[in-house]
Amino acid sequence: MMNFRPSEDLSEKDVSRGLKLVIAEGMATESMVVFTGGAFLVAMAVHMGASNFQLGVLAALPTFSSIFQLVSIWLVQRFKNRRAIAVLSNFFARFPLIVIGLLPILFTAGTSIKVLIFLLFFHYYPGSIAGASWNSWMKDMVPAKQLGAYFSHRSRLTQSLNVILSLFVALSLDYLKARHPEYMMSAYSGMFLIGGGFGLLSVFLLSRTPEPATAMVNDSIFKLLKKPLKDKNFRSLLTFNSLWAFSLNLATPFFSVYMMKTIGLPLSYIIALGIVCQISSILSIKMWGRYSDRYSNKTIINICAPVYVICILSWAFVGMASSMVTTLVMLGLINIVTGFSTAGANLAISNISIKLAPKEEAIVYLTVKNISIAVFSTIAPMTGGLLADFFASHQLTGGFSWSGGGHTSILNFMDLQGWNFFFIIGGLFAMLSLRVLGRVKEFGEVDKDKAVVYIRKDIKRTFSREVKRAGLIGSPAFSSGLVRKMRQLFHTYP
Structure with missing residues (x-):
């Protein structure tokens, strides 16, 4: 039987082995996500006839389930064994994926969108419990001076794998849709079975990863939860994270839907644009990891986040392109800049939370952060889904007209309708969140302009x-x- 007992003192060799196993576990988990989430999950839901609200619910599920990370605090406090909690929770989180894959084989009626949402909830729920334990575990295992470099390297490898798998799956699905559309649901089911298999592999790799012993304070959960809220600096970080999460989840979950339904791009084009974004991120994330260690995470956020806000706002003007070629060029440029900016912003936002959380109470601080993000990330896409039909019947235009010589020329500089309203609103909320970031203090912070x-x-x-x-x-x-x-x-x- 495998020994899950934490080690009081990990040797340098143990830490090195653990860091390599966490990278391998990340690769397996990323494979699972590719086959069961993202644009492919949206495509499957659209194929099954999901409404805009149901698409919003699917986008909200991963973050909504983070509310249940409170269970993880109690478990870690009770058993002081984060590896056992993470391994067992992830083990139970993988089974709903396999059930989704088996339903069309076991029942001729197949899978309805309501059943899909129900089963995915029981995939994300135990996964959120595992995530809280994993975050605290990684804070104690990864050397603080290597935090940015290590996680940037891990992200670069997982994103590279995502590019390869996504391209292969997208081309396969487009081929199947063109030649044998009657087998599309069987293909999606097979993807969930493969994804579930990779998920179980990640559980095995995680079970082999060493864990340093934790020294968590034994106060009541409610007393512990008050500590991050009383910490003025961390409270400012929570406010920034919440507003940032709301603004991003109001707009970004619907990018794929917008390209699929409004612009009419095939799935392979959408995945190809996502790959362009991933490659841009892969080529820049090592640089951002190095600079975040040198100039502070907040500095990197102040550099990258405004650039990403511009990318969100740019989506509102994609539909104004005069031709499909122009549209694709605009989408390509947006995705290149998006990959470059989000590589630094996401890495720094994740790392600054880990850095500002006290070691003895890291799981509490990070769980409170994840719950606050979960609440706002859940509200945003569901709100967007509910309001989608309202905005679909409204339009805002603006332009100039020039008359003379019997001719009238009209130059439109604004033509907003449908999803475009969400992109504008999301960008404005993101700009507001950056004002809150100014109140957050981080050791080693360097002025943005100097950096x-x-x-x-x-x-x-x-x-x-x-x-x-x-x-x-x-x-x-x-x-x-x-x-x-x-x-x-x-x-x-x-």
Whole structure:
């Protein structure tokens, strides 16, 4: 029988082994997510005839279930064994995926959208309990000075895998839809079975990962929950996180729906655009991890978040493009900048919470943060789904007209309707949340403008050094140097 008992003192070798296992576990979990979530889950729900509200519920489920992370605090306090809690909770979270995959095989009626939502709730619920334990576990195991570099490396690898799997699955589904549309539900069911298998593999890898002993305070849960709220600095972070989560989840869950229903893009195009975003993120996240360790997480948020807000607002003007080619070019540019900005913003937002949480009460602080985010992230897409039909019948236009010589020319600079209203509102709320971020204090914080100057000089210096080392830009040596640098992006974490 496997021993889940935490270790009082992990050796350097144990920590190194644990860090590698967490990366492998992340790869398996990412494979599960690709097959059972994201754009593929939206496509499956649309295929099953889901309403806008039901699409909003599906988008809200992962965050809504985070409310139940309170159970994780009680379990960790009671048993002081985060690995056992995370492993067992994740084990039970994977079975609903397999049940969803088996339903069309066992019953001719197949799976209805209501049954899908019901089963996915019991997938996300125990998964949220595992997530709270995992966050506290990782804070104690990952060295604080390597936090940004380590998780940026892990994200880069999981995103690379996401790109490969997503492209393969998207092309397969588009081929099947064109040649054998009657087998689409069977294909989605098979994806859930494969995803469930990868999920169980991630549980096995997690069970092999060592855990340092925790020293959690034994107060009542209600007393513990008050501590993060009394911490003025962490309370400011909670306010920022809540507003940011609301603004993003009001708009971003419907990007795929917008491209699918309004623009009419095939699934492979949507996945290809997502891959462009992922590649942009992969190529930049190592840089953001290094800079977040050097200049602070808050500095990186102040640099990246405003850029992402511009990306959200830009979605409102995609529908105004004069041709499909122009639309695709605009979507491509938005996704490139989105990947670059979210790589830094998401990494820094996650890491600043871990950094500001006291070691002895990390699980409490992080759980309160996750619950506050869950509440606002749940309200946002459900609100968006309910209001979708209202905005579908309303339109806001603006422009100039020029008359002369018997001709009238009209130049429209604004044509908002349907989902576009959500993108504008979401962007405005995101801008509001950034004002709250100014009240958050982080040790080692560097002024944003100074950091931008440093980062720009660092990039120029690195580029110049490579050019001088290789000689002329067009030389074979320079080309081989670029190839070497690209390979280094995927080096194994030491």
